[in-house]
Amino acid sequence: MAAGCSDPNDGEKKSEGKNAKHIAFFGFAKANSFTVATFDGVKQQAGKSGATAEFFDSAFDAQLQVRQIQDAVTAKRFGVFVVQANDGTAVFPAVRAAVREGIAVVVQFTPVGTRYDTEQPQVPGAVSLVDVPARNGRRLGELGAAACASRKAKSCEVAYLEGMKTLPLDNARTQAVVSTLKNSPGVKVLPTVEGGYTKDSGRKAMQDVLQAHPDVQVVLGSSQALLGAEGVARGKKILYVGNGASRQAVAAVREGRWFGIPYLPVRTAGAKAAELGLAKAAGQNVPAAVDMASLVPDEGRLTKATLPGVTGEYDE
Known part of the structure; x- marks a missing residue:
């Protein structure tokens, strides 16, 4: 420790x-x-x-x-x-x-x-x-890869709604997420989209993802962004991995709406x-x-x- x-x-x-x-x-x-x-x-x-x-x-x-x-x-x-x-x-x-x-x-x-x-x-x-941002990104990527594996498909499209491109901390996290996913069998990593840390920014990011990649199967992002993204993708069989530890994020995992979170x-x-x-x-x-x-x-x-x-x- x-x-x-x-x-x-x-x-x-x-x-x-x-x-x-x-x-x-x-x-x-x-x-x-x-x-x-x-x-x-x-x-x-x-x-x-x-x-x-x-x-x-x-x-x-x-x-x-x-x-x-x-x-x-x-x-x-x-x-x-x-x-x-x-x-x-x-x-x-x-x-x-x-x-x-x-x-x-x-x-x-x-x-x-x-x-x-x-x-x-x-x-x-x-x-x-x-x-540690790089380790947090690795854990996010590992959970995303596990979500893909649970689908038991030959190929799995994964989108990462990264935080803010202007923040060095977020850039380090994004690099770790993408690297981990790319090294996971059967995972196809889609271009990252800025998802931010609000429901509104998450909705906008998810709209952009679905427009370009309507068959996306796993989506990662901040818990705030995913709470917004869910509404945009209603009806689609998408597994979510949220980066956050709020009661709402834990509940989303418990209810089966999200696959998992790195909890702190x-x-x-x-x-x-x-x-x-x-x-x-x-x-x-x-x-x-x-x-x-x-x-x-x-x-x-x-x-x-x-x-x-x-x-x-x-x-x-």
Whole structure:
């Protein structure tokens, strides 16, 4: 689960003058249910530890998030940062500055840096608790290949509704998905279409896919996009693999509408991030890196056969 340990004094200043039990949470957006669920986990763990937590809403604005982190470093009110980066490259200097000021920084869900194939922290002294994009893409591709195999056909057309072409993280994920599918017997990978992270973008992407490839048999994409795509493809025998872990996504698998999802316990991960940050701020040695997929069995590959006991930890 972890590689190495994070020394609480990895070249940064002592955290004198800061409130070691005050957590700053820099999330994607308050309007995003995934982010809210993560913060709920942070708050829950903070409460158990006699700590407090404050949400900084960047509303998916990478540059606003950079300024928020910079201002929080200057304010010297927080002993712990939990950073859910909109753009891991953009926030890198601000996160590095926070570590150097003696703040215990936990990079949560998205990597901070330019590499998307490792859970190892790219900012020396930070703690990393991320879902490695390249591995997430591999799991998506493996579930897509398994969905194809379940059809027992000689050839199987698969469409991937990728996230956003402008995001390096999504590009790394897409490369892993496509590579995994292409190396799977009997799978024909269709050209990728941008599906985004909303029902509306998923509907539009699915319309484009069906117009060009009406016989598509398996469709992969974000859970939000697939919830929109389903309505467009109503009546067609398509197997879906969603990238998300909401209660709605779990229900879709349970009902047989979707073949499977890579499942992550979002609220649990938020609590784990707070636990790691508070322990580091208290001067304890903690794991330097934790892959979020290690928090669940089989790296979270969830199908109808592996559903018992899983309900999801947030709503779309």
